Amino acid sequence: MARGTRETILTAAIELMRVHGYAALSMKQIVAASGAPIGSIYHHFPEGKGQIAREALVNSGVAYAAVIPMVMAEQLELGAGIRAAFAQAADDMESAGYANMCPVSTVAGEVANSDEPLRLAAASVFGDWITLGRMYFHSRGLAEDLAEEVVIAIICSLEGAFVMARTLRSKTPLLAAGRAVAGTYDGIALLPVPAGSQTLL
Amino acid sequence: MARGTRETILTAAIELMRVHGYAALSMKQIVAASGAPIGSIYHHFPEGKGQIAREALVNSGVAYAAVIPMVMAEQLELGAGIRAAFAQAADDMESAGYANMCPVSTVAGEVANSDEPLRLAAASVFGDWITLGRMYFHSRGLAEDLAEEVVIAIICSLEGAFVMARTLRSKTPLLAAGRAVAGTYDGIALLPVPAGSQTLL
DNA sequence: ACTGTTCTAGAGCGACTGTTCTAGTATGTG
DNA sequence: CACATACTAGAACAGTCGCTCTAGAACAGT
Secondary structure, eight states: OOTTSHHHHHHHHHHHHHHHTTTTOOHHHHHHHHOOOHHHHHHHOTTOHHHHHHHHHHHHHHHHTTHHHHHHTTOOBHHHHHHHHHHHHHHHHHHTTSOOSOHHHHHHHHHTTTOHHHHHHHHHHHHHHHHHHHHHHHHTTOOHHHHHHHHHHHHHHHHHHHHHHHHHTOSHHHHHHHHHHHHHTTTOBOOOOOTTOOSOO | OOTTSHHHHHHHHHHHHHHHTTTTOOHHHHHHHHOOOHHHHHHHOTTOHHHHHHHHHHHHHHHHTTHHHHHHTTOOBHHHHHHHHHHHHHHHHHHTTSOOSOHHHHHHHHHTTTOHHHHHHHHHHHHHHHHHHHHHHHHTTOOHHHHHHHHHHHHHHHHHHHHHHHHHTOSHHHHHHHHHHHHHTTTOBOOOOOTTOOSOO
């Protein structure tokens, strides 16, 4: 990837926000990590740090939206699928050395009561996740109301467990939270995914 | 409360961290909010901002440990108790204008991969919550393993739902997450709380 | 080849950061 | 009373913050 492009700047910003959050993210770090000089950065993002964070958050949000459908694809029972998703997340987190897996909720927690534009960016990411998740589970045979409830519960539990797992350096929170949510939905069948269907949903 | 005491400084710091998080918390804000001059602050907390945050976090942690037992006291069934706890949290959050209810996980998310001493402080708070919660639910008749699993699931789900609720300005995440966790534990009886027992556990 | 636009490049700005320092004021203890 | 300790008070420091500015390089269309 060529250095100094819009894309590299956003990639660097997301990577830094995953580790440091938003407030502790500095322009100097973005310069160093992206290879783009300050002038270029302000050329591409004239509104500065806030704009970069907003766009980086939204950018990374759409990437994460594809994760749940991917890990759920082979599952034919909702409870088992949820358990599998959390177990997968636990393994990923452990092998990543308990690094932050998702900057969205970290940043959302920081700014939800202090930076309105960023809060709105995070809200749109959450909103998209819920909409896409509802559509996905509906396509797998769940009623829309149930589908939305399932998605919200999974995201809340997963994000909370991410924080605790990172803090305690332990997979246990992810596994326990996964089992707790899954139990409610045991025995609910999932329709198989149509062959060759888009993974976008 | 006399201004400039250790206590007022910690109180001010927690209040500020609830809104701004750790990185965006400044000494100047602590001075303004606590009424204590810089000299006094560094007299009481010679290690500076990090020490204040650590102690404030631990301080507030013990306060929150009493919340779940309080709202669960009258409940005699685990699933219903969990639903009641999340519904209570949703009402509290709405009437507080979706202000942050718990600085611990917000700060934990910020620092878990970048500030080791603060991470350890947050980890000890989470650890205490789990220990106290396990003891509490065990005293209400649950096996210790189940008790610990329930506590971890509740905390993860609650903290994740806090972030989403604050970001979306909606009670829905708290209610949905509560229902999802509660369903797994429906039908499990809780022993009544012994009359006049300590609320500390 | 010429001209206008897009982008690179980084020195420098004022504001603010956490922290240190010296001085002075209370508050005990003998 | 004297004297040490505990605390108040805020000016000042080096460093960093996000950001602006001017100047030149690269590339487009004609």
